[in-house]
Amino acid sequence: MKILITGARVICPAQKMDAVTDVLIAAGKIAALGSNTAETAKNRNGKDIKIIKAAGMIVAPGLVDMHTHLREPGLEYKETVASGSAAAVAGGFTSIACMPNTDPVNDNRSITEFVIRKAAEADLANVYPIGAISKSSAGSQLTEFWDLQEAGAIAVSDDGKPVMDAALMRRTLEYAHSLQLPVIVHCEDSNLSAGGQMNEGYYSTILGLRGIPACAEEVMIARDILIAAFTKTAVHIAHVSTAGSVQLIREAKVRGVKVTAETAPHYFTLTDEALQTYSTALKVNPPLRSAADVAAIKEGLADGTLDVIATDHAPHARTDKELEFEYAACGISGLETSVGLSLRLVEEGVLTLPQLIEKMSLNPSRILKLPKGTLQTGADADITIINPQLKWTVDVRDFHSKGKNSPFNGWPLKGRAVLTMVGGKIRHNELF
Amino acid sequence: MKLEKKDILGIQDLSVGEINLILATAESFLEISTREIKKVPTLRGKTVINLFFEASTRTRTSFEIAGKRLSADTINISASTSSVVKGETLIDTARNLEAMNPDVIVIRHSAAGAPRLLASLIRQSIINAGDGAHEHPSQALLDMMTIKEKKGAIAGLKVAIIGDIAHSRVARSNIYGLTKMGASVALAGPATMMPRDIEQMGITVHNKMEEAISNADVVMMLRIQLERQKQNIFPSLREYSQHYCLNRRNIALAKKDAIVMHPGPINRGVEISPDIADDPDRSVILDQVNKGVAVRMALLYLLTGGSQ
Numbered sequence A: 001m002k003i004l005i006t007g008a009r010v011i012c013p014a015q016k017m018d019a020v021t022d023v024l025i026a027a028g029k030i031a032a033l034g035s036n037t038a039e040t041a042k043n044r045n046g047k048d049i050k051i052i053k054a055a056g057m058i059v060a061p062g063l064v065d066m067h068t069h070l071r072e073p074g075l076e077y078k079e080t081v082a083s084g085s086a087a088a089v090a091g092g093f094t095s096i097a098c099m100p101n102t103d104p105v106n107d108n109r110s111i112t113e114f115v116i117r118k119a120a121e122a123d124l125a126n127v128y129p130i131g132a133i134s135k136s137s138a139g140s141q142l143t144e145f146w147d148l149q150e151a152g153a154i155a156v157s158d159d160g161k162p163v164m165d166a167a168l169m170r171r172t173l174e175y176a177h178s179l180q181l182p183v184i185v186h187c188e189d190s191n192l193s194a195g196g197q198m199n200e201g202y203y204s205t206i207l208g209l210r211g212i213p214a215c216a217e218e219v220m221i222a223r224d225i226l227i228a229a230f231t232k233t234a235v236h237i238a239h240v241s242t243a244g245s246v247q248l249i250r251e252a253k254v255r256g257v258k259v260t261a262e263t264a265p266h267y268f269t270l271t272d273e274a275l276q277t278y279s280t281a282l283k284v285n286p287p288l289r290s291a292a293d294v295a296a297i298k299e300g301l302a303d304g305t306l307d308v309i310a311t312d313h314a315p316h317a318r319t320d321k322e323l324e325f326e327y328a329a330c331g332i333s334g335l336e337t338s339v340g341l342s343l344r345l346v347e348e349g350v351l352t353l354p355q356l357i358e359k360m361s362l363n364p365s366r367i368l369k370l371p372k373g374t375l376q377t378g379a380d381a382d383i384t385i386i387n388p389q390l391k392w393t394v395d396v397r398d399f400h401s402k403g404k405n406s407p408f409n410g411w412p413l414k415g416r417a418v419l420t421m422v423g424g425k426i427r428h429n430e431l432f
Numbered sequence B: 001m002k003l004e005k006k007d008i009l010g011i012q013d014l015s016v017g018e019i020n021l022i023l024a025t026a027e028s029f030l031e032i033s034t035r036e037i038k039k040v041p042t043l044r045g046k047t048v049i050n051l052f053f054e055a056s057t058r059t060r061t062s063f064e065i066a067g068k069r070l071s072a073d074t075i076n077i078s079a080s081t082s083s084v085v086k087g088e089t090l091i092d093t094a095r096n097l098e099a100m101n102p103d104v105i106v107i108r109h110s111a112a113g114a115p116r117l118l119a120s121l122i123r124q125s126i127i128n129a130g131d132g133a134h135e136h137p138s139q140a141l142l143d144m145m146t147i148k149e150k151k152g153a154i155a156g157l158k159v160a161i162i163g164d165i166a167h168s169r170v171a172r173s174n175i176y177g178l179t180k181m182g183a184s185v186a187l188a189g190p191a192t193m194m195p196r197d198i199e200q201m202g203i204t205v206h207n208k209m210e211e212a213i214s215n216a217d218v219v220m221m222l223r224i225q226l227e228r229q230k231q232n233i234f235p236s237l238r239e240y241s242q243h244y245c246l247n248r249r250n251i252a253l254a255k256k257d258a259i260v261m262h263p264g265p266i267n268r269g270v271e272i273s274p275d276i277a278d279d280p281d282r283s284v285i286l287d288q289v290n291k292g293v294a295v296r297m298a299l300l301y302l303l304t305g306g307s308q
Helices: A036-045 A081-090 A109-122 A144-150 A166-178 A202-207 A214-231 A243-254 A265-269 A272-277 A291-302 A337-347 A352-369 B016-034 B059-071 B090-099 B114-121 B137-151 B171-181 B209-213 B226-232 B239-244 B283-305
Strands: A004-014 A017-026 A028-031 A048-055 A056-062 A065-066 A093-098 A126-132 A154-157 A184-187 A234-235 A259-263 A383-393 A410-422 A425-429 B047-052 B072-076 B104-109 B125-131 B157-161 B184-188 B205-207 B219-221 B259-262
Touching: A004 A028, A004 A383, A028 A259, A036 A126, A048 B239, A056 A352, A065 A081, A065 A352, A081 A093, A081 A109, A081 A126, A081 A410, A081 A425, A093 A383, A093 A410, A109 A126, A126 A144, A126 A234, A144 B072, A166 A184, A166 A259, A214 A234, A214 A243, A214 A259, A243 A259, A243 A291, A243 B016, A243 B157, A259 A291, A265 A291, A337 A352, A337 A383, A337 A410, A383 B184, A383 B283, B016 B059, B016 B137, B047 B059, B047 B090, B059 B072, B059 B104, B059 B125, B059 B137, B059 B283, B090 B104, B090 B114, B104 B114, B114 B125, B125 B137, B125 B283, B137 B171, B137 B219, B137 B259, B137 B283, B157 B171, B157 B209, B171 B184, B205 B209, B259 B283
Parallel strands: A004 A048, A004 A056, A065 A093, A093 A126, A126 A154, A154 A184, A184 A234, A234 A259, B047 B072, B047 B104, B104 B125, B157 B184, B157 B219, B184 B205, B219 B259
Antiparallel strands: A004 A017, A017 A028, A056 A383, A383 A410, A410 A425
16 A cells, blocks of 8 residues: 655755655655655545645654664563564664674674564564674674674674774774775773773762763774774764764864764763762763763764764663662663654754754664665655654653663653654554 | 751761751760760660671771660671672662661662662661762761861861872761861872862862871871772872871971871871871870760761750
8 A cells, every 4th residue: 555644844864855745655665755746646636545644744764773772682681672673663763773782792693693583573673783893792803794794784893892902993994894894883991991880070079989081982982083094994983972072083074084973862961960869770881971071962963073863772671770870780771762852952953853864864874884764766665754843751661662761751852753664664653 | 956857878968057966966975975874765666777788897886886875776787697698689678678667777888879779769767877989977977076076166177188089988078078067178199099070079189198288277097998009099008108198297287286087997107107196186086986976876866856
């Protein structure tokens, strides 16, 4: 059956489109765009067509989250590929890339294939596994990138852990480059961050918690930028959280280094001041930083230094979080609050709506070399319909994710994804 | 006057009025410990649990004696003998204790914020007996009580605190307390022992101890933890003691009548020379211990509804 979405503001940064128009979907693909094209007009009153009236809504290319943790295999009590996929489509994401720090680590073909099979069984979102850089993400021996890529891994990363060995990082970038396989780096000098619980600053001092200095992130970003420049390869920097990191990436881009970078909603929404309650919902790595860092992250998003807003969705069970602060796990369950929190940037004037959609759909698709993030005719009909005016309150009990670990529980937000379509199939629907 | 608080988690949460109330109550309890029969029936029928997840001799003993002198039933649980070793979480342990209806739980824990977590979950009063590098409120209260007794008042004094501030809950609680009471606080130690942005607590920071001690009314020395050497906080005890040990020479920079304090246990010859530690004209270290019992009696009394 064909679907015609009518009357919405259609925003497609890939085509520089921002107009009130119609979108026709047929056979799981975008068949036509435009209110008065022959194709859409012919279908408007046709039979065997589903009309979705979406006046006042935003129609965007399906959102792509390039940084999630789905926890399967091994940590299914926190999340599964199925529950994470359900959370994704509920949050407006049609495609998600999942990090390899499962148990065992996704460092070989069989785990990659397992994740893909689990995603096919769930049949909700497109799930793209990311393979490990090093065996067990232990930071010493390269994994078989070629094999991982053939099995379906779309990038490599040791996310959750840094690659401390600079020579290994060099070989990673070179070897991956020969396969055109994107490399995503978790930048943290683990000697500088050792034992750290939160951002190092006034609040870590008065709380008596061991600090993680901003430079623990920045020295590794500087290192990886230098290695990427020397080897003439591309590198993508995960979860940027400090002002110094933004500056390093900005300068590297000016010099022509092929560096891209992401941040996550909590890094432009919360500061370390909030940790005065010792709430473990706020414990995340990298940690929540200072107000000056938050301002710099917003500047980095506005001027294009930061290409992507990812969620770093890190679901945990209650038993991982209801502990003394220093024993609690790091992470925020982010898939179902990302759109609402990111729309605040539009409200604040940091980003325009097309810029926001670019950072949540087109840019991650390009970095991961996925044929996503566009509403061009012929593209997969991955579509997110957002109601930008809808006021709602975050209630973790409503999360589809098993991870209810959100510091935003109880927050009033404006705007959310009301319909998520993956390959022409409606996978989440609050619209009708 | 009553203390309108369920818990004592830190000096940060106490007002000047509340600190004065606790100190005045403690002063009225001092005399009990000098009696032939060192016991009053004030807390008869009340139960106090000392829940210690971290080794402690003096603080635990002090709380235990405080409870017993007020006739409370005091029970000591230490991490090595409790269910903690069986893998029970702090929350489960606390809920089990809560179900036994104690009146006050005194907790010491190596994790900063653990007493606050406990207080948020259970209805009984919690006293923080030291949590990580966060706070040690009863220590700061007994320190203030000692200073007040020796100096008449706290306001207007200069207090130097020397040593590993970064890892010291005693330093943090004293900084809150002393600045609230109107004293000025000067810290000294190598930069590796100074936590970031500590100046924002309204104190001054010095790298040389002589600068902090100069003209001080009170010099408070902190214990050096030997294991910090492995983290390269300092290169050797030898070098540390050459520059940060309180001795005859540098104490001369303080006021003539300056007193010397230490939360104990002391490392003789490391952060304090033996002749200063034992100098009856200077050292008030054992007065601190003595006041500790009275302060803890006051906290138990006020939290169980007593009034001054």
